[in-house]
Amino acid sequence: MADAAFRVEDQTDGSKRVILTGAWSLRGVQNNFSDLREHLSGFFSNPFTHWDLSAVEQLDSAAAVMLWSGWGKHVDQRMTLRPEHTALFNTIAALPPAHSLAAGRGNLMTPLRTLWDGYLDFFSHLVDFVNLVGGLLLELLYILRNPRNIPLKEISANVYKGGVQALPVTALVSFMIGVAMSYLMAIQLRKFGADIFIVNIIGLAGIRELGPILMAIIVAGRSGSAMTAQIGVMRVTEEIDALATMGISRTLRLILPKVMGLTLVAPLLAFWTSAWAILGGMLAAQLQLGISMEFFLDYLPRVVTPVTMLLAIFKGLTFGLLVTLIACHFGMRVKPNTESLSASTTSSVVSAITTVILVDAVFAIITRNIGL
Amino acid sequence: MSEHSIACEVTGVWTQYGTTVIHRDLNLKVYTGEVMALVGGSGSGKTTLLRHIIGLTTPSRGEIRLFGVNLAQLDRDGARQARNRFGMLFQQGALFSALTVYENIAFPLRELRQFDEDAIHLLVMHKLALVELEPKHAWLLPSQLSGGMIKRVALARALALEPELLVLDEPTAGLDPDRSEKFVQLIKNLRKQLGLTVIFVTHDLDTLVGMTDRVAVLADQHIIASCSLPELANINHPFAQNFFQGVSERLERTNKWKIAPTP
Structure with missing residues (x-):
């Protein structure tokens, strides 16, 4: 097959005659229709040009569409066609034009529409979240009455995956932050000769704030995203429906173990995180201010009262619960396409971190008189 | 374009995963304009062969030529142009x-x-x-x-x-008989309109009888026969014989004894 080509002949009446030859088809790998269109554009715009397609070896829809658009979307007696070409052009002419389908896609009302959709979306999230929490409470009541059905294995698996496996990364991150904070504070405190208060700052900040918050952020990034993606893919592949068919409650078997496992392990993880932050701070304090580790540890209990520890435990529990609830919530909303899966996973992590920090601020205000 | 130019040629292909041999010295020719069905038992390597043909995977040994070129030996642009000459319909x-x-x-x-x-x-x-x-x-x-x-x-x-070549992996799997009949009609019409060469894998005998010119039987790690459906009767192999039983019933019912061009 020859590539698509054309030649131009002058006719007796002074007009041009464009004769197309070769295979006007995408099958000719050398054919480039954007180039051809450009070369022909002068003839397209001239209403007296005659077109001869009788020498064309093959005309496919792509070439036909290109020519038809160039001719101003109609075929008249200037064109010499073969019968099969006429049929093809008739088919193309009968296709629905772009504007007939694009109606309603973008007009003045679009911004309002977007706002309204956002408002509805927020409510659907709220309803789903309430549904999720309600379902969880019902399942809790159920397993209190039927303790044999507690999904112990799954809970333990989640404790391991969300808690034990998170130990190294939380330790590393909080140790580094402890070191950085201690160095920063040491320089400020030395100016006032208040070196000893490094223990107050590192101890209180480490246990009250850094531990729970860092833990929540890392868990949201590590386990929260994994939970959303897992539940999401299980929804897409109908595994959740398969569970339901076997008469197994998805809330009991999928969501409850995640929520319970991570909520239980979160305070422990928060303590672990705090401990490493304090260790980092202690090390930096010794190097920068010459405060020995023995003195630091000796003085620490006078600053960090038991009520502060209780507060940290409570914070850990709350943050763990929030992160898992949000992760499961977004997981259950994944629709069966790749875009929705990635969007839900992102939303899950972002919402979890934002919520945790918001709740932490509220906590800080409420408990400003406790243990300080 | 000559009547019997070759759209796809598989020569001496071996596929091995570790010690598992899937294809052993497999040869296959698909001529331009024909509809070739690839049949074989489950796990006989039909889909693997299709993936080799469209260049998603490369065989351990042997060569596959599409329209006379080996996809694996082309540079990026060449491979892309060559890939635009065939279309693939995946199973899902x-x-x-x-x-x-x-x-x-x-x-x-x-x-x-x-x-x-x-x-x-x-x-x-x-x-x-x-x-x-x-x-x-x-x-x-x-x-x-x-x-x-x-x-x-x-x-x-x-x-x-x-595309000139259409590769279909189980085109009618998961469709009800009515829909799959319509799908077969659709592909037949398209083939007539667009002059396609079609290679397809199927387990569905109705689809097979409805569409195919020639059938290639994949068994014992190679193509034991590639011939028209009625000629399957002459193939002395248990799989082919079993298979022909099912095919011949349908052929008689639909009375579609047509002699396909055997090059």
């Missing part, structure tokens, strides 16, 4: 789930960078009409489609670049 459709039907079909056309949006619109509508879908279906997402529609849209996408 493999539509891009984040894109609408319209965007799915427009995708290969846009990648070509030869058409403006107006032309792309017309071409997408043309392909939709070819596979007998309505324009309003263009804005649906793949998750909103039924199984039969997914296959049609996937076929429309495979046809977007006017």
Whole structure:
């Protein structure tokens, strides 16, 4: 097959005659229709040009569409066609034009529409979240009455995956932050000769704030995203429906173990995180201010009262619960396409971190008189 | 174009995963313009062979030529041009789930960078009409489609670049008999309209009898026979014999004893 080509002949009446030859088809790998269109554009715009397609070896829809658009979307007696070409052009002419389908896609009302959709979306999230929490409470009541059905294995698996496996990364991150904070504070405190208060700052900040918050952020990034993606893919592949068919409650078997496992392990993880932050701070304090580790540890209990520890435990529990609830919530909303899966996973992590920090601020205000 | 030019030629292909041999010295020729069915038991390596043919995987040994060229030996641009000459219909459709039907079909056309949006619109509508879908279906997402529609849209996408060769993996699997009959008709019509060469894998005997010119039987790690359906009777192999039983019943019922061109 020859590539698509054309030649131009002058006719007796002074007009041009464009004769197309070769295979006007995408099958000719050398054919480039954007180039051809450009070369022909002068003839397209001239209403007296005659077109001869009788020498064309093959005309496919792509070439036909290109020519038809160039001719101003109609075929008249200037064109010499073969019968099969006429049929093809008739088919193309009968296709629905772009504007007939694009109606309603973008007009003045679009911004309002977007706002309204956002408002509805927020409510659907709220309803789903309430549904999720309600379902969880019902399942809790159920397993209190039927303790044999507690999904112990799954809970333990989640404790391991969300808690034990998170130990190294939380330790590393909080140790580094402890070191950085201690160095920063040491320089400020030395100016006032208040070196000893490094223990107050590192101890209180480490246990009250850094531990729970860092833990929540890392868990949201590590386990929260994994939970959303897992539940999401299980929804897409109908595994959740398969569970339901076997008469197994998805809330009991999928969501409850995640929520319970991570909520239980979160305070422990928060303590672990705090401990490493304090260790980092202690090390930096010794190097920068010459405060020995023995003195630091000796003085620490006078600053960090038991009520502060209780507060940290409570914070850990709350943050763990929030992160898992949000992760499961977004997981259950994944629709069966790749875009929705990635969007839900992102939303899950972002919402979890934002919520945790918001709740932490509220906590800080409420408990400003406790243990300080 | 001569009558018997070769669209696809597989010579001496071996596929090995570790010590498992899937294809042993496998040879196959598909001629331009014919519909070739690839049949064989489950796990006999039909889909693997299809994936070799379209260049998704390379065999351990041997050579595969599509339109006289070996895809593996081409440079990037050459391979891309060669790949535009065939379309593949995957078993599950493999539509891009984040894109609408319209965007799915427009995708290969846009990648070509030869058409403006107006032309792309017309071409997408043309392909939709070819596979007998309505324009309003263009804005649906793949998750909103039924199984039969997914296959049609996937076929429309495979046809977007006017391929010479269409490769179908289980085109009618998961469709009810009525739909699969319609799908077979659709492919037959398209073949007539567009002059396609078709290679397909199927387990469905009705599809096979409805569409195929020649059948290649994959058993014992190689092609034991490639011939027209009635000629299967002469093949002395348990799988082929069993298979022919089912085929001949259908052939008699539909009275479709036609002699395919055996080159």
